[in-house]
Amino acid sequence: MFLINELYIKLIKKYTLRKIKYLFLIIFFLPFLISFIILRPIILIRFGHFDIQRIGCISKGEHYLLHNRKKNSKFTLDFWLTDNCKFNQQLLKVLKRKFIIITKVSIIYKILVLISKYFNFFSAHIIKTYPHSARLDRNKPILKLTKDEIRKGEANLKIFGIPSNAKVVCLTCRDNSYLKKKFPGKNFSYHDYRDSNIDNYIPAIKTLIKKNFYVIRMGKVAKKKINIKNKKFIDYPFHKNKSDFMDLFFAHRCYFWICGNNGLDEVAATFRKPLIDLNMAPVSSLKITHKKTILCLKEHTNYEKKKLSFKNIFNYGLETADKAEKFRRKKVKLQEHTSKQIKDIVLEMLKMMKNSWKIRSKKDLRLKDKFEKMYLDHVKLIDPEFKYKINAVYSLVFLKNNPWFLSK
Secondary structure, eight states, X not given: OHHHHHHIIIIITTOOHHHHHHHHHHHHTHHHHHHHHHHTTTOEEEEEEOOTTSTTHHHHHHHHHHHTGGGSOTTEEEEEEOOSSOOOHHHHHHHHTTSOEETTOHHHHHHHHHHHHHOGGGGGGBOOOOOSSOOOOSSSOSSOOOHHHHHHHHHHGGGGTOOTTOOEEEEOOOOXXXXXXXXTTSOOGGGGGGOOOXXXXXXXXXXXXXXXXXXXXXXXXXXXXXXXXXXXXXXXXXXXXXXXXXXXXXXXXXXXXXXXXXXXXXXXHXXXXXXXXXXXXXXXXXXXXXXXXXXXXXXXXXXTSOBOOHHHHHHTTOTTOOSHHHHHHTXXXXXXXXXXXXXXXXXXXXXXXXXXXOOOOHHHHHHHHHHHHHHHHHGGGTOTTOOOOOOOEEOHHHHHHOGGGGOO
């Protein structure tokens, strides 16, 4: 009764319908809450949350397994809860191999989060996850496909007209069609700063095809088809054989992956594929710790049409800006890379992979070191507890052609 009385004082006095709803839910789940308290000396029961309707949550799980699993006590029992929603079924299979997942009951997690704001005692029952971009800085993935699933995926390649020995490059290019289709009643325009124009990727795609790669534009849905008629190009969002399983298999199978600020990029990152982290924003989303990765932000331009250096992005306070409105308030526009720039960075990627990621030029090494130093000088504004090694390389082609970017 003490718990109910305290909740009444702290919730009802500041009356809101939402809080009243949660009060009734708390009363309903009270037996469970009491059982947690009783069992706590014996075993600590904790709850985490996967936003499983967004496929990018896989990297959150991978980060947790890499950096937190060994810290857990042997007297801890963890459950991960999901919302009542549609999601990628293959993603759930992969997550269930390492996590105890209960679907459709995320309300328990939300109640615990609410109660812990008033009673810190319950915060021990909440699994705290890393609030920044996943830091996947070690070689072998923990969340991965099984050998049987890989064999199944290889057999499925012929459905897409891809030979078993073919080298495949996958790319994503974000637009707003996925969120509009999945959540038709919600306004997600604050994500528009992440969008790019798929037509700018066509020269790079054609270059890869000439070099005997099969290229797959990935995604569940897309706004427009790509005007390329070639058996080595697959416009996956419009393919009749796309599936939840192949979403993940192509991320496993690809030679490298061109990111487009899309949730599916996190699957390729989790599987430790070589990446081009292209047309990115904000700075905090860069996959800075990933090995075999080339980074390149969208160009930031102020109201005077002056391009912002890396340092000035921080001076404008945009290093963690995650909504289009934040850029508008600072009168800063994001400019995606031209088709030539994208093609040049793709060719840079091929060269880096051919050279086993060894940088031989002293000038290139100086540019690499200069970016790393500048990033580390500012990283505390992104993550005060940053303690990871920088493994990715900022595009040296871009840095050489745009010396203003690293200017002081």
